[in-house]
Amino acid sequence: MMTLQQQNISDNNFESCIKCTICTVYCPVTAVNPDYPGPKQAGPDGERYRLKKPLFYDEALKYCLNCKRCEVACPNDVKIGDIIQSARIKYSAHGPSLRDTMLANTDFMGNIATRMAPLVNFTLKLKPVKLIMDKVLKIDDHRTFPKYSSERFESWYGKKASEVEKQYPKQVSYFHGCYVNYNYPQLGKDLLKVMNAVGYGVRLLDKERCCGVAKIANKCIDEAIRDGNNNIRAISEAVERGDEVLATSSTCCFTLRDEYEHILHLNNRGIRDHIMLGTLFLFNLIDNGDVKIAFRKDYRKRIAYHTPCHMEKLGWTVFSTSLIRMIPGVEFIMLDSHCCGIAGTYGFKKENYAYSQAIGEPLFRQIKETGCDFVASDCETCKWQIEMSTGVSVLNPISVIADAIDFEETRRLNGISGLPVVEEY
Known part of the structure; x- marks a missing residue:
């Protein structure tokens, strides 16, 4: 044949x-x-x-x-x-360069950087260092790097949350991703707070690896397949015990659901429909009448929402925006659908930087014109691009809900006041 x-x-x-x-x-x-x-x-x-x-x-x-x-x-x-x-x-005849390999290997670089986060964060802001990276690695010196955390999310969870989460009769599993683990553990804590408020404990996946999006973009395909197979195993174990698998990154979610099959040719069909954003899971609980949610009466914010490109492809924007619109004290602004231009590691590369900024300029201009308190978005790299290019803060919708929720009243409404809570969300 x-x-x-x-x-x-x-x-x-x-x-x-x-x-x-x-x-x-x-x-x-x-x-x-x-x-x-x-x-x-x-x-x-x-x-x-x-x-x-x-x-x-x-x-x-x-x-x-x-x-x-x-x-x-x-x-x-x-x-x-x-x-x-x-x-x-x-x-393509061009394999990944040293720069591409460094940008792609988020777990390796994150593990190193978090061990000496204050020094790394300070060094990456120095102009001489940025110029050296520009000339030697071709990482544009105009690009700012996200800060690294001194404590990985997985470490915090093991010390502060794991025993508490086990005591909840209803459970979900969490694909936290590299950004939460190495750069911004607070987003993971916010997911735990929201899920605990409505009666769900949160488990971590067994030996989770990077979703692989950066490796795919930089043609480190063997490594992406290796990590993908590991994640499919870990997610399969969670699904087999009855858990839905939540993510807080639209790009991680999209990669796990679609790129694994379409680009890496990995078989994820048995788990694909069990992988979803935390906002989708929470919206469905509320919409089905399974849980009730109460918000702080003193929460007043003017929030603009940016739709990440992969979120638009998933078709799930309505779930994040609907949750934000539920908050009584929010003045909501829906931004025009427009790519921010960073595309993960794309906008860090010197040859792409000018194009990256030009692509995002209409979005940056609109954000500045809104006069919003902050932008909400489900993608961490969109956050980096918008914050660098506009000076306006960006929060994940899960963090918005975590800040706006009346935690104790929500637990009372759902009849779970007796369950334990994490000391530090």
Whole structure:
């Protein structure tokens, strides 16, 4: 039997492309970078040629953000972003550089950085250090780095929360991700606070690894597959014991659910539908009447919401925004749907920095014009980009709920006042 390649047929569905070019209109890169051929040419059109001869591969595909906006816009559901990413992995002659490997290996770098977080955080702000990284590693010296925490979330959980969480009869498991573990453990604490308020204990997955999105973007594919298989094992164990698996990062969630199968060709079908954002899980509990939630009467905020690109692809924006709208004291502003431009590690690279900022400029301008107290968003890298480019703080919707919730009243409403709580959320 002839293989798909011998038949000139892709394992992606480029044959469904009707050449309407709507994907190019919605692509944030083509608007600012004339070197990028655009999703139609880079994706379905280019795939037709690459299947005949790999020499037709264009290295300009490196400029793709993998934001998936082309796929959201496509009327025929062509996997344009997947076609482009798969082509980069398969045909590019350039392997990951030292910089790419460092940016991709978030667990390795995070474990080192958290051991000496004050020194690392101080050093990464120094202009001479930033200039050296710019010249030697090609990490743009204008880019600011997220701070590292001195205590990893997993360590805090083991010391302060694990015994308490075990005592809740209803349980969920938590894929916390690298950002929560190494940079901002408070977001993980906020999820525990919210879940404990409505009667759920939170377990951590067994030996969780990075979701792999940075490794995929930087073509460290063997490592991404290794970590992916580990995470599938850990999530499968959680699902088998009856847990839903919650995440607080839209990109982690999207990678675990979709990129594992489409890009890494890993079998996650038995667990995919059990992986969801914490906001989706909480909204469903409230909407089904399973739990009640009370908010502080003194909470007053003007909040603007930014939809991360991968959140738009998931189609779950409504759950996060609906929860924020439930808070009586919130003046809610829905920002226009627009890519922030950072795309994970993409915006850290010197060759991409100017494009990254140009892509995000309309969003930055709108945020400044709103006069909001802060922006809410479900993606940590969007947070870094917006905070650096506007000076406006960004909070995950789970953190917004954790701050606004009347914790004791919510527990009373749900009849769980007798269950223990963590001393320090």
